[in-house]
Amino acid sequence: MSLYDDAVLVLKGYEGQEELRRSYLDHLAARPDGMWKACDAGHVTASALVVDPGRGRVLLTLHRKLRMWLQMGGHCEPGDPTLRAAALREATEESGIAGLTLLPGGPVRLDRHPIPAPCNWHFDVQYAVLAPPGAVHEISEESLDLRWFGYDEVAGVADESVVRLLEATRARL
Numbered sequence: 120m121s122l123y124d125d126a127v128l129v130l131k132g133y134e135g136q137e138e139l140r141r142s143y144l145d146h147l148a149a150r151p152d153g154m155w156k157a158c159d160a161g162h163v164t165a166s167a168l169v170v171d172p173g174r175g176r177v178l179l180t181l182h183r184k185l186r187m188w189l190q191m192g193g194h195c196e197p198g199d200p201t202l203r204a205a206a207l208r209e210a211t212e213e214s215g216i217a218g219l220t221l222l223p224g225g226p227v228r229l230d231r232h233p234i235p236a237p238c239n240w241h242f243d244v245q246y247a248v249l250a251p252p253g254a255v256h257e258i259s260e261e262s263l264d265l266r267w268f269g270y271d272e273v274a275g276v277a278d279e280s281v282v283r284l285l286e287a288t289r290a291r292l
Contacts, residue, residue: 178254222288
């Protein structure tokens with residue numbers, strides 16, 4: 120099965136956010152290249168919120184280009200077998216934490232957001248990953264900083280999409 124096929128299956132099985140879910144499926148149906156960064160109309164991305172539920176905190180990255188505190192994530196790559204694998208790869212690469220595990224179940228949320236031309240849109244499929252006890256993070260070249268924030272601190276540093284992702288993640292923990 121291709122990553123494209125996996126994305127369609129994941130989105131067909133996703134419950135909630137019906138109108139947005141439909142727009143993702145419509146995008147992929149109209150654009151066989153809709154998984155890839157080269158698609159000018161936008162592309163599917165995979166992200167993951169790194170959570171340490173035992174300590175009530177999340178790890179956010181100060182994104183180098185956007186200069187915003189965000190969850191880990193980014194573009195799908197040809198070697199990614201599934202969206203889950205892409206989200207886990209991105210979280211591991213950007214956090215430097217070995218041993219992250221995906222929260223059971225499918226995506227936690229969907230979030231479509233505009234990005235600068237020529238790509239126009241990210242159709243982000245958002246997961247959550249659990250940090251192992253004693254996790255040590257390492258800043259990657261994509262980040263200006265990485266920092267743990269208590270659940271109650273996130274709204275003060277991040278935008279509404281990250282707050283909604285945290286709320287949805289906490290509801291599934």
